[in-house]
Amino acid sequence: MEKIIFSAENFNVKDTLECGQIFRFRPFGKGFLVFSLDKSAYCYNENGLAIIECEPCDKDYFYNFFDLDRDYAFIADLAIKSSFSTLQKSASAGKGIRILNQDSEEMLFSFIFSQNNNIPRIKSSIEKLCAFCGEKKCFMGVEYFTFPTANAILSAGKEIINGTGIGYRTDYVLTLAQSIVNGFDVKSLNKLPTAQLREKLISIKGVGEKVANCVTLFGYHRSDSFPVDTWIEKVYREDFSGALTDRKKITEFFLHLFGENAGYYQQYLFYYKRSLEKLEKR
DNA sequence: ATCCAGGGAGAAG
DNA sequence: CTTCTCCATGGA
Secondary structure, three states: EEEEEEEOOOOOOHHHHHOOOOEEEEEEEEEEEEEOOOOEEEEEOOOOOOEEEOHHHHHHHHHHHHOOOOOOHHHHHHHHHOHHHHHHHHHHHOOOOOOOOOOOHHHHHHHHHHHOOOHHHHHHHHHHHHHHHHOEEEEEEEEEOOOOOOOHHHHHHEEEEHHOHHHHHHHHHHHHHHHHHHHOOOHHHHHHHHHHHHHHHHHOOOOOOHHHHHHHHHHHOOOOOOOOOOOHHHHHHHOOOOOOHHHHHHHHHHHHHHHHHHHHHHHHHHHHHHHHHHHHOO
């Protein structure tokens, strides 16, 4: 097993995993097991450090996965010093959040699962998908399943995919899997600038403005993305006194307000609103 | 029982 | 162009 050791100052494992950007992880030992495609790692904070353990051949993958070359102290400080009090609080509480570099195809399928759904159910459905048509593997004595290929999803068929509990979204998933099998290369879209990338993603059935923004942010690391869901809409209404109701316009409002770091700030705000605010109000 | 969750497609206005 | 309705599912 190989270890990557990093300062915990801007790498809080729990916050990074629980802030809603990743669905495949589970508590284990001193921290969490994390799964991406067919790979796995064990991560935890200890003595002011963040530690990642993985197979030697996956070391480069997880170094990039956790975005370890980026200066998150700088990003968080800008937010903390901004003139928006909720952003200050959110960034101060969530300065250990890093935006992961996840696989774009895995993100695309995962966020199609997410529409009009909640995070615990999304996690459970994706786990079932992997169990139904992923490949069984073992890491540190724990059994897990890889994220399935489009081909495996397609051959699993309607009955099985619907067995994951995603209901009406089953058709979206199978249609996407079919088009990937037919040659649609999700990863190659990375060469497009963000606006065109987003437009291309929205042309996929089951992908609208919000899901496209999640995929550009979490699957292509485009920080000029700003997903607006029910939680961010609450932030907009309650903390920015917003009057707009069209979520696309709310996205544009925040992109204009926050600029190129909007995606990082969005994640601070989302995590704070969904998980932390209720804890502070007492 | 009704509402809500990291919304979007398609129809109607 | 904008707004409305319906969509499966399960936990609160």
